[in-house]
Amino acid sequence: MPDLDTVVREICEEMAARPDRGTVADYIPELAHVDPNQFGLAVIDGDGRVSAGGDSETLFSIQSISKVFTLTLALGMIGDRLWRRVGREPSGNPFNSIVQLERERGVPRNPFINAGAIAVTDVILSGHEPREALGEILRFMQFLGKDPSIAIDEKVAASERRTGFRNSALAYYMKSFGVIENPVDYTLGVYFHHCAIAMSCRQLATAGQFLAHNGLNPQTGFSVVSAERARRINAIMLTCGHYDGSGEFAYRVGLPGKSGVGGGILAVAPGRASIAVWSPGLDEAGNSHLGRVALERLTQRMGWSVFGV
Amino acid sequence: MPDLDTVVREICEEMAARPDRGTVADYIPELAHVDPNQFGLAVIDGDGRVSAGGDSETLFSIQSISKVFTLTLALGMIGDRLWRRVGREPSGNPFNSIVQLERERGVPRNPFINAGAIAVTDVILSGHEPREALGEILRFMQFLGKDPSIAIDEKVAASERRTGFRNSALAYYMKSFGVIENPVDYTLGVYFHHCAIAMSCRQLATAGQFLAHNGLNPQTGFSVVSAERARRINAIMLTCGHYDGSGEFAYRVGLPGKSGVGGGILAVAPGRASIAVWSPGLDEAGNSHLGRVALERLTQRMGWSVFGV
Amino acid sequence: MPDLDTVVREICEEMAARPDRGTVADYIPELAHVDPNQFGLAVIDGDGRVSAGGDSETLFSIQSISKVFTLTLALGMIGDRLWRRVGREPSGNPFNSIVQLERERGVPRNPFINAGAIAVTDVILSGHEPREALGEILRFMQFLGKDPSIAIDEKVAASERRTGFRNSALAYYMKSFGVIENPVDYTLGVYFHHCAIAMSCRQLATAGQFLAHNGLNPQTGFSVVSAERARRINAIMLTCGHYDGSGEFAYRVGLPGKSGVGGGILAVAPGRASIAVWSPGLDEAGNSHLGRVALERLTQRMGWSVFGV
């Protein structure tokens, strides 16, 4: 097997040189300003060794990657009852489609499309003030990322809130079927804020370790979730983690992963490593273009695909 | 790790005793007669050792499981050009939906829904007589299954042909967009016949070994496909192999798998085993009910999920 | 031709006796309390003669019938530019469907489905305070209905506002495409209030006279709209006025008409009469059951269908 440090360094060099960088998301004004020439990669193996390169210490907006962690939190709170409010099938539609909600009476297909993540946020909020719920999510990220400085980028949250009309539509639509229980403004407030958490690749790879190691943090020995739950979250990441590009990501990369429109991807090589990559330019399905290319390189060279040794 | 023979035996005993057996497919008249009280399981590990139980030697109609092998054949014939005619994303719709075809101008979402498998069959047929194409598919199955007696159940093929109006609709619809190149009758004739191949769990598990071992048959050393292609076929099986129940199968079983309405499932534990299970009763999504339950047990007890050690 | 007074009286007697009364709308709590055993009918001919019977003086919530008048107002304000914001084709979907909005990028199919009427309300609101816009709509109704006592039922408006999540979804969805220009809360506030206007059959038939007489009120001689515009509004009423039951209404009644979930229907016999009918029980498509039956009787006996002498 090739040396991980070498592989990470070579990937970072290749990505820095590539001219094809995708398109920075423009529908959240604050994100549209981000320089597309950035690329960061951080890989943490089972011994806690970090191989990182490029802009791996730069903070970026994790956006939908937060949905992995809010799913984890909500499952911790109400367990399998969560699945009454959200499904776990790929949607076959773009990330913000409302068509499926009409056909399935307000129950989103999975927790990683926008509607599903809003429903999950509503579960976390239940019986709390928005501020408390948000505090809980943030403390969870600080705990998993081992860094109390992890914070919400308020400018991004405000920007998203001002322009998030489509998410408001999704939320009101679900509320009309009783799938959202709290006031829509509260639920969306928490949702927009947890999507606006800013993290570096290193912090994100650290936070994802429990998914790579049967629910445990292998350094601290802390159990975040049971082994079964970790496997199941990984399964949902693989089938649903890249919106309508999930099949493509599985086909090319072969790892469970979750992308965000900020350009980040968290990927999990079970038993081997937690990986975070970031490059702001997106492909047509709304996933980081170079992030996916870099992960394809990494799994090919390391032999980490879950679909073959 | 528990002993595989023991696990297989215990699963077979449990399944034989369960009262919940799903519903036998009734839309193909010949299949409606099958006794729902049957259950078979065969597991072949990397050393070629077979652990089998129940009705593992009984022949059943593999139906859509043939799509894994026709996909393999078509990729061997025209390589990645295949992806101009069919996608590789989960469909988010039932197996025989025509809605998606209208939205995406006749290009099916993946090779494992009916429309996609018909398009793949059309590629195999190209430039041949239906009889020749069918002969090629059958010889491929005999070669992989190491059994020259593997044959088509003509009664099932005829039954399917007589009642397969919805598949005719899919085929003509694709032809109206130029996605089907041969006469629809020819393509459907080959399609209905390869779906009517009859195999036992043991034969099917044998045929699937190359997918579990990087494209090689580990006993003979024959290379069927490249390691990369094996991984990619597995990826499509995981995201699309169980129609609109693919997410559920990944969530519960955690292995690439392909089901058929005859009640069979071929599953692949990469690097470990090729698995075939059969029980005729189906769940709501059209997948074998006890087949899925049995595979869930097997992966839990053997620790074979691709999503965690 | 039979005597109109006699026909109206006989219809009122028949309707009072019928046991099939449809189902009172329950999704707006205030409307759910209405007694289903009510029925009213008022017909005003070209000489201003009123034939009325049953509960023709009882106030009811006009609900979507207000959309005819807001369309008239909005066309008066911005003319054919309105058609950039809303189409004029039947929707082929239930009144509150959001599917079509996704396919057609936020532009509703016609001004009589909820989404379209919200877009029309947004046009009327433009540049005004909600209170002013609402005042203008109300004064228009009082002018047309020749009764300054016509008012909004605030309890219905409040009830609708509290439970109108689906309309909020439609509005935010359109806003995400720029079709709604004002704050969603403002536009919906005006929308919920004009739907909550309470009128009697007599007032409503009076208000609809201009549509039956080439845009003129035949008694006062006041021109409300041009003859061409009156014809065009009638055309939209005929093709789109009864949601997904518009074809059925045209087939059975043969007149332009607009229904509301309060159980009212305004119908227009061009050159002959303005007609208002009310019975609270609805059919499956959300239109007044006995209202439609009564209109079918009326047009058959009077020979008023636009589709034959």
Next chain:
Amino acid sequence: MPDLDTVVREICEEMAARPDRGTVADYIPELAHVDPNQFGLAVIDGDGRVSAGGDSETLFSIQSISKVFTLTLALGMIGDRLWRRVGREPSGNPFNSIVQLERERGVPRNPFINAGAIAVTDVILSGHEPREALGEILRFMQFLGKDPSIAIDEKVAASERRTGFRNSALAYYMKSFGVIENPVDYTLGVYFHHCAIAMSCRQLATAGQFLAHNGLNPQTGFSVVSAERARRINAIMLTCGHYDGSGEFAYRVGLPGKSGVGGGILAVAPGRASIAVWSPGLDEAGNSHLGRVALERLTQRMGWSVFGV
């Protein structure tokens, strides 16, 4: 009222001079050859007086206009039982959409979209040889058009048959739900042939007279259908006769009408006239561009809209 002959002559002159002629249908190869510079108009009033101009004697392929007459025939055969096999609501979708069929389990929305007309043809075929059914349809057209020379253009029928894959898809799809009872090839054979009937504007206007005059031919006094049925067929023409441009046609022309992709339109001014217009160039919704413009002129100048005097 202006003189009809003068109005017809002026419209023909204006249409001959206009540069905007729409696009000739190219999906049926035989129709693609037709010269777009042709325009014909024939109007027959209640006294049987014909006002005609342009290419009003030229034969053209009536295409979907035949659906008005097959609907009339099928209603004559099985009456209101027809409505178990086809609806009468506007579709809100293009003429050849299959999406709606999936949602409504194989029952087409109305008899004027392709799927609906195929279902109606299947009713006419029932229990007959295709040749007999076709003979009956043709004789009906000859009788109504008062011309035994009216015939099928076999080249168009063959051309349509060879390329009508989408119609095959619709038919097989309906057959999968049991809505089509005869062999699909038979039903489609009859369908393709009756769409290929060739008629002139004069013949077509003659054939449509019964719809303008309460089911009677006003010259012969023959009753084709009851007055009620004539009104109802007109109603369906108005709401559904121009596919997804039906609302637009009602809005601009204000008459019941049925278009065909050959460029013809049959329109009915109840109590006044039967009108046929033809110009091969189509608009985006598949309806004759100049045909619609000419009818708009005609109804405006003659005051014939059903929506106002």
